[in-house]
Amino acid sequence: MRSTICLPTYNELENLEAMVTALSGVLREGDRVLVIDDASPDGTGELADRLATEYPFVGVLHRAAKEGLGPAYIAGFRRALADGAELVLEMDCDFSHDPADVPRLVAAAEGGADLVLGSRYVPGGAIPNWGAVRRFVSLGGNLYAQAMLQSRLRDLTGGFKCFRARVLETIDLGAIGSRGYAFQIETTYRVVRAGFEVVEVPISFSDRELGHSKMSKAIVAEAIWKVPLLRVRALAGRL
Numbered sequence: 001m002r003s004t005i006c007l008p009t010y011n012e013l014e015n016l017e018a019m020v021t022a023l024s025g026v027l028r029e030g031d032r033v034l035v036i037d038d039a040s041p042d043g044t045g046e047l048a049d050r051l052a053t054e055y056p057f058v059g060v061l062h063r064a065a066k067e068g069l070g071p072a073y074i075a076g077f078r079r080a081l082a083d084g085a086e087l088v089l090e091m092d093c094d095f096s097h098d099p100a101d102v103p104r105l106v107a108a109a110e111g112g113a114d115l116v117l118g119s120r121y122v123p124g125g126a127i128p129n130w131g132a133v134r135r136f137v138s139l140g141g142n143l144y145a146q147a148m149l150q151s152r153l154r155d156l157t158g159g160f161k162c163f164r165a166r167v168l169e170t171i172d173l174g175a176i177g178s179r180g181y182a183f184q185i186e187t188t189y190r191v192v193r194a195g196f197e198v199v200e201v202p203i204s205f206s207d208r209e210l211g212h213s214k215m216s217k218a219i220v221a222e223a224i225w226k227v228p229l230l231r232v233r234a235l236a237g238r239l
């Protein structure tokens with residue numbers, strides 16, 4: 001199956017070229033990488049254009065302003081589907097997600113899963129560099145989302161995923177309003193509600209070494225209030 005890896009970037013100048021190079025080692029014939037850059041002031045968008053001329057598998061989607069991960073991914077999904085991708089992946093461009101894990105996510109989708117989650121919280125998953133506080137916060141966030149949404153899935157906030165195209169064609173992408181972590185929860189929940197099969201494969205999540213995190217209090221707050229709202233909407237039959 002032909003895959004497109006969606007790579008959202010905002011100020012990832014130090015990471016993008018190394019990421020594209022690493023991905024070139026795991027892609028198969030016909031696979032693509034789509035960089036979705038929100039007008040990064042550090043020149044990531046120009047670097048992406050240069051990489052697109054050097055590597056035929058690279059495409060670039062330039063967006064006018066930073067709007068958060070959610071809108072960037074939705075624009076990327078639409079482009080990937082229009083270009084005929086059969087599998088569409090989400091992945092961070094800061095090496096938190098290991099490019100070497102891409103084939104395992106793809107294999108699980110080709111094995112029949114509709115959505116594959118790279119999961120830190122199933123047996124075999126790991127977050128080697130995190131201290132107790134970060135683990136507690138992340139695990140707490142996942143338990144909160146699990147309980148609110150009555151879900152058995154362990155890693156609802158992760159951003160390393162592989163969708164079958166038909167899944168993205170079925171769920172209403174235009175109705176997804178979340179921008180940060182909530183985007184990951186909302187997409188997975190919509191996929192579950194639509195009756196698709198979701199499988200978790202273990203991954204090891206590393207902290208970024210270069211560049212800066214775009215995580216903010218607003219992103220955390222959005223996830224906290226959005227989760228109960230998703231449940232209420234689902235119970236009201238509007239999701």
Ligand SMILES: Nc1nc2c(ncn2[C@@H]2O[C@H](COP(=O)(O)OP(=O)(O)OP(=O)(O)O)[C@@H](O)[C@H]2O)c(=O)[nH]1
Binds near residue numbers: 008036066069094214
């Ligand atoms: N296009 C676009 N990409 C974004 C935006 N915000 C973050 N990204 C990218 O999304 C990916 C994940 O963002 P990070 O800043 O690493 O955030 P995070 O992984 O949630 O937080 P950390 O755990 O601190 O790394 C990276 O590739 C970012 O460059 C945005 O508003 N627009």
Ligand SMILES: [Mg+2]
Binds near residue numbers: 092094208
């Ligand atoms: Mg990150």
